[in-house]
Every structure is written in structure tokens, then in C-alpha cells.
Amino acid sequence: MDTQAPRTHTRKAYTDADGGRWCEVYLDTYRLPSGSEAVRHRIRVGGSRPGVVVLARRGDDVLMVRQWRPAISRWAWELPRGFGETDPVSDALRELVEEAGLAGSAAAVVAYLDVDSGMLENEVAVVEVTVPADAPLHPDAAGGGEVTDARWWSPDDIAKAIRAGELRDGFTLAALGAFSATRG
DSSP states (O other): OOOSOOEEEEEEEEEOTTSSSSEEEEEEEEEOTTSOEEEEEEEEEGGGOOEEEEEEEETTEEEEEEEEETTTTEEEEEOOEEEOSSOHHHHHHHHHHHHHOOOOEEEEEEEEEOTTTTTBOOOEEEEEEEOOTTOOOOTTTTOSSOEEEEEEEOHHHHHHHHHTTSOOOHHHHHHHHHHHHHHO
16 A cells, blocks of 8 residues: 655645634645646645544434535535534534534444545544433524524435435535444
């Protein structure tokens, strides 16, 4: 396996107003196997800390939240997620409170993903969290206006939504696939 990166030059193209605390964009020049050079964008979020995708479970049901995603100009149902501030388990529990008003327990990392190996530098931890059956949902508990709805989806709901093209978020689909593979 090749472990030597063919990168020849890096230039920081953008740093957010917080000095790169949340987002930096780099232009990397690479020497390709053909000998030619190519320039690619690379995004670093949250100072290279891992992101998290929260697989909140209540029995077999999984929590999904609905958010407006400007990059795709539409509403999307997806697993709660965010980029890290501390460690993946703590970050997942925080995201669950912020996006759905739920306190979870028995949280554990079940997989790490490279959700966009062509552009995103950060790895993303899939964190499984158990939620009490009687816990009420409070979408957008943090009050940021990001989450407009939250609900529990059965495995059949998820399968139908994927087939219908209604559930297509890459973070969500990758996390569901990784979780399913670790249970098989």
C-alpha cells in the first residue's frame, strides 16, 4: 500500500472569521502518477477534530432530524451530526441535546468514516446512543433554528425513504451502513 502522499505544495485559501476555529480551505498541489500536477481543495473543519454522526436508538427505531441544507437548496432528513469540540462521545451527546432535546446514555463509537475522502480532511465518528423509550422530542432545543422537526424512524421507514430518494444524506447513509455492518 502506498503511504507516501504525492503532495508538493499547500496554500491556505480561506480561514473563517474565528481564525480557522471552524473552517479552513486549502489548495493542495499533487504530482500524479502520470507525472502531471493537479490542484485539489481540502476542507478542515473544527481544527481537525473528528466530526460525529449520532445514531440515537430507541429499540430498533432511529432518530432523524429535518434541516434546511443551503448547499443542496432543500430540506433534508438526516441523523443528528456536527463537528467536534471535545471527544466523539461527548460531542454526540451534546449534538443530541442541541438538535432533539434528548439526553442519551450508553454512548459508544461504533465506526469511523471518511465521508468525503476527496475533499473533507476530518474523519467522522459514528456514535451509537441509547435513548429512553419515554423521552419526549424537543427539536432545535438549542434554539438555533437549524432543526425544524425530529422523529423516530423504523427500519422499514428508513428503507422506504432510501428507495424513494427522500433519505440521501451521505453522512446518514454511511453511518447507517457502518452500523448495520458492525451488527452483522
